[in-house]
Amino acid sequence: MNSLFPNVQWETIWAATSETLYMTGMAVVATFIVGIVLGLLLFLTSKGNIWENKLANTIISSVVNIFRSIPFIILIILLIPFTKVIVGTILGADAALPALIIGAAPFYARMVEIALREIDKGVMEAAKAMGATTAQIIWKVLIPESLPALISGITVTAIALVGYTAMAGVVGAGGLGNLAYLEGFQRNHNDVTFVATVLILVIVFIIQFIGDFVTSKIDKR
Amino acid sequence: MITLSNVTKIYKAASGSVTAVDHVNLHVAEGEIFGIIGYSGAGKSSLLRLLNGLEKPTSGEVIVDGKDMGKISGSELRQARQQIGMIFQHFNLLWSRTVRENIAFPLEIAGVPKEERQKRVDELIRLVGLEGREEAYPSQLSGGQKQRVGIARALANRPKVLLCDEATSALDPQTTDSILDLLVDINQRLGLTIVLITHEMHVIRKICDRVAVMENGKIVEMGEVLQVFRKPEQPITKRFVKQVTEPEETKEAMAHLFDQYPNGKLVQLTFVGDSTEQPLITQLIRQFDLTVNILQGKISQTHHGAYGVLFVHLAGANDAIERALAFMRQQQVEVEVMASE
Numbered sequence A: 001m002n003s004l005f006p007n008v009q010w011e012t013i014w015a016a017t018s019e020t021l022y023m024t025g026m027a028v029v030a031t032f033i034v035g036i037v038l039g040l041l042l043f044l045t046s047k048g049n050i051w052e053n054k055l056a057n058t059i060i061s062s063v064v065n066i067f068r069s070i071p072f073i074i075l076i077i078l079l080i081p082f083t084k085v086i087v088g089t090i091l092g093a094d095a096a097l098p099a100l101i102i103g104a105a106p107f108y109a110r111m112v113e114i115a116l117r118e119i120d121k122g123v124m125e126a127a128k129a130m131g132a133t134t135a136q137i138i139w140k141v142l143i144p145e146s147l148p149a150l151i152s153g154i155t156v157t158a159i160a161l162v163g164y165t166a167m168a169g170v171v172g173a174g175g176l177g178n179l180a181y182l183e184g185f186q187r188n189h190n191d192v193t194f195v196a197t198v199l200i201l202v203i204v205f206i207i208q209f210i211g212d213f214v215t216s217k218i219d220k221r
Numbered sequence B: 001m002i003t004l005s006n007v008t009k010i011y012k013a014a015s016g017s018v019t020a021v022d023h024v025n026l027h028v029a030e031g032e033i034f035g036i037i038g039y040s041g042a043g044k045s046s047l048l049r050l051l052n053g054l055e056k057p058t059s060g061e062v063i064v065d066g067k068d069m070g071k072i073s074g075s076e077l078r079q080a081r082q083q084i085g086m087i088f089q090h091f092n093l094l095w096s097r098t099v100r101e102n103i104a105f106p107l108e109i110a111g112v113p114k115e116e117r118q119k120r121v122d123e124l125i126r127l128v129g130l131e132g133r134e135e136a137y138p139s140q141l142s143g144g145q146k147q148r149v150g151i152a153r154a155l156a157n158r159p160k161v162l163l164c165d166e167a168t169s170a171l172d173p174q175t176t177d178s179i180l181d182l183l184v185d186i187n188q189r190l191g192l193t194i195v196l197i198t199h200e201m202h203v204i205r206k207i208c209d210r211v212a213v214m215e216n217g218k219i220v221e222m223g224e225v226l227q228v229f230r231k232p233e234q235p236i237t238k239r240f241v242k243q244v245t246e247p248e249e250t251k252e253a254m255a256h257l258f259d260q261y262p263n264g265k266l267v268q269l270t271f272v273g274d275s276t277e278q279p280l281i282t283q284l285i286r287q288f289d290l291t292v293n294i295l296q297g298k299i300s301q302t303h304h305g306a307y308g309v310l311f312v313h314l315a316g317a318n319d320a321i322e323r324a325l326a327f328m329r330q331q332q333v334e335v336e337v338m339a340s341e
Helices: A010-044 A054-069 A072-078 A080-087 A093-117 A121-129 A134-173 A175-186 A190-218 B044-051 B074-082 B099-109 B114-127 B143-155 B173-190 B201-207 B225-230 B235-245 B248-260 B273-277 B280-287 B318-329
Strands: B002-013 B016-028 B033-037 B059-064 B084-088 B161-165 B193-198 B210-215 B218-224 B265-272 B290-302 B305-316 B333-338
Touching (some): A010 A093, A010 A134, A010 A175, A010 A190, A054 A093, A072 A080, A072 A093, A072 A134, A080 A093, A134 A175, A134 B099, A175 A190, B002 B044, B016 B218, B033 B044, B033 B201, B044 B161, B084 B143, B099 B114, B099 B143, B114 B143, B161 B173, B193 B201, B201 B225, B210 B235, B218 B225, B218 B235, B225 B265, B225 B290, B235 B290, B248 B265, B248 B290, B265 B318, B273 B305, B280 B290, B280 B318, B290 B318
Parallel strands (some): B033 B193, B084 B161, B161 B193
Antiparallel strands (some): B002 B016, B265 B305
């Protein structure tokens, strides 16, 4: 093993892996919540829906589009002052979280909106005809009926987030991206880059597997 | 139970406004099965949605069970809606819930406690005949079973009114009949008022007490189903009645007969109620010097008695035919002499 990967220090690799998992995990949970809230707002304020409101819809939609369009590596740099204020530092895994969430949530919000639009209008009409409140329609109709699409959407977003953590790593967030860049690229240790790449692939495959499994379990259509 | 006075519904669109419901006046008595028939775009769907406040009238008053559905809003409207069940052409079930959970849905909305919900759902499953399918998901059910779930769900909060939006239009004829039988059954057992919209005269014939015919947002004809069948006044009503009474092949057979018997008359006889049981043809042949050729006959059962149509060809001397027609007109039979086209 050591002859194959002469420059690899396994303790450092595991530490970096757990940092990557931590950043991805925290960011996925936050993106899921923020994205669903934004997606619901986008959907409910759109034309012909319960909270139809052109102004609100335009504002949310613009914000989502702007943050979705900024390349992630630039977003991290733009957010440095913001990160400094709310996290207190611009180094380490926690410092990467604001940028990860702000980068991924708008992307996921659009997927949520599309998933909600796929719901049969008749089902919402039926719920209204039964006297359901808006909160009941959200919790008992919109979210359960779009859940498979919400899960497959968060799977895609989570995989994108693994990529984002690697980029964040380059500017000091730690994790496998940071390791591959500092140890692998800058010191020209290709074996470290290789191991980091394989571990990122494994993480991606596991996320995809879990996502597909959960989606197929809950989809009763 | 339901009163509409001078109700108009206008939709404003970029391309101009559309009058979907045009000065409609209507009264539906408690326990009645009231049918509204019309082609698509006639406004019947908007009219039905005015009854549970899914649409608000532009002007006029919609009173359902004493409540002005056009005026109330918020929790008062939601309370009122729990007393009005609704079923749909495409069932509109939640695919993520089992049969049992779908039926429990309106009970959850109404805030019924869990044990009570369970009990009520079991009752409803028996009522609509879905025993053994409780844990199935909608995707595992046939169309007829889905509509049974829809009906059970609509009845869950013991409503006083049931609205049916083309409830059988997506079903095959046999399933349609079983769903219609179920509707009549719950109407009689629960004393439920039913308002249904359809484009199929068959549905009106089979279960309705009264019918309204809609065209361009207006009710053009309204009355007891049997009366409307016997004496349709408007052209559109005649066309709907023909859906049930005059199959396509009759037309072809008649065209053929006009060729074959240039003399004599083709007559359509319409019998209602007791007159369906008279031996009219026997009397005709005995009393007049005529040849009577029966082309086509049909008896349909409506909710309020039988309704028959007979197409016959009369051949003989002209004055004998005239006397025969006069005789038949005295016998509570509608007589229509068909013209060759």
